[in-house]
Amino acid sequence: MKPVTVSKIRAAKGKEPLVCLTAYTTPIAQALDQSCDLLLVGDSLGMVVYGLESTIPVTLEMMIAHGAAVSRGAKHALVVVDLPFGSYQESPAQAFRSAARILAETGCDAVKLEGGAVMAETIEFLTARGVPVLAHIGLQPQSVNALGGYAARGKQAAEAEAIVADARAVADAGAFAVVVEGVVAPLAARITSTIRVPTIGIGASAECDGQILVTDDMMGMTFGHVPKFVRRYADVGAAVKAAAEAYAEDVRARRFPAEEHLYGATGPKIAAG
Numbered sequence: 001m002k003p004v005t006v007s008k009i010r011a012a013k014g015k016e017p018l019v020c021l022t023a024y025t026t027p028i029a030q031a032l033d034q035s036c037d038l039l040l041v042g043d044s045l046g047m048v049v050y051g052l053e054s055t056i057p058v059t060l061e062m063m064i065a066h067g068a069a070v071s072r073g074a075k076h077a078l079v080v081v082d083l084p085f086g087s088y089q090e091s092p093a094q095a096f097r098s099a100a101r102i103l104a105e106t107g108c109d110a111v112k113l114e115g116g117a118v119m120a121e122t123i124e125f126l127t128a129r130g131v132p133v134l135a136h137i138g139l140q141p142q143s144v145n146a147l148g149g150y151a152a153r154g155k156q157a158a159e160a161e162a163i164v165a166d167a168r169a170v171a172d173a174g175a176f177a178v179v180v181e182g183v184v185a186p187l188a189a190r191i192t193s194t195i196r197v198p199t200i201g202i203g204a205s206a207e208c209d210g211q212i213l214v215t216d217d218m219m220g221m222t223f224g225h226v227p228k229f230v231r232r233y234a235d236v237g238a239a240v241k242a243a244a245e246a247y248a249e250d251v252r253a254r255r256f257p258a259e260e261h262l263y264g265a266t267g268p269k270i271a272a273g
């Protein structure tokens with residue numbers, strides 16, 4: 001399969017639904033690559049991989065390390081890396097410096113940033129200078145301190161209007177697609193029919209042009225509260241626990257290692273005792 005490009009994602013609007021998942025490591029990228037159009041190195045890695053309380057403490061260095069790992073594993077899917085909190089909100093120039101480091105040091109295809117109308121100027125600045133941008137509107141996890149939680153957005157009419165205006169602003173600014181998070185179905189439908197670039201939903205109904213989930217959620221590798229919008233396609237967490245238990249029993253019973261795991265005695269003799 002030919003590699004996915006930003007123009008292919010853009011052109012998918014109104015055709016095939018876009019299949020997107022997060023990836024943080026090379027082996028997971030290799031496993032997901034052929035099934036997906038887009039792999040997102042999400043700043044959710046702070047919570048999913050590092051056990052942080054939110055995505056706020058995630059650094060540019062963390063995103064670059066994981067972005068490079070995913071780029072090495074992806075031969076087909078478009079690789080997009082999240083700009084972390086504090087690396088782009090100050091000014092378009094700051095955003096460009098951070099995005100340029102991400103593109104140069106990871107080999108990824110594009111960056112994602114959170115924000116609607118307030119980020120339009122920044123999105124225009126980046127896209128005009130060769131940085132493809134995936135926008136992210138609706139529920140914005142990097143604003144959890146301002147919002148006080150991860151509740152769905154746009155249930156009130158005024159907030160819904162503001163989110164539609166955000167969608168217009170980021171699309172007009174040149175975003176090649178827009179992640180729409182945590183909005184009610186009628187609003188997702190309205191946004192999707194309003195803008196000419198694809199919407200990629202998470203907790204935003206099947207009205208979007210594509211879907212994304214945190215891979216660890218959908219494969220059952222996150223513990224504790226799992227958001228309502230997640231469907232579990234595997235129970236990897238249970239498989240890992242069972243493997244650890246079986247290994248522990250074998251080691252304690254001296255059943256592992258067995259004969260087939262031993263190196264032959266062809267090397268220099270090591271005296272016993």
Ligand SMILES: Nc1nc(=O)c2c([nH]1)NC[C@@H]1CN(c3ccc(C(=O)N[C@@H](CCC(=O)O)C(=O)O)cc3)CN21
Pocket residue numbers: 043044047048055141149150151152213214217222225226227228229
């Ligand atoms: N594992 C994981 N999955 C995600 O989808 C995800 C992350 N982490 N971290 C970054 C953001 C944060 N997101 C989140 C986090 C929590 C909820 C959540 O618990 N929602 C509740 C409703 C909350 C409320 O109404 O106040 C739910 O039960 O769905 C939703 C999205 C989405 N992203």
Ligand SMILES: CC(C)C(=O)C(=O)O
Pocket residue numbers: 022040041042043044045082136179181202212213214
């Ligand atoms: C949930 C997706 C869209 C994201 O931004 C992330 O994984 O960080």
Ligand SMILES: [Mg+2]
Pocket residue numbers: 042043044055082141
């Ligand atoms: Mg994110």
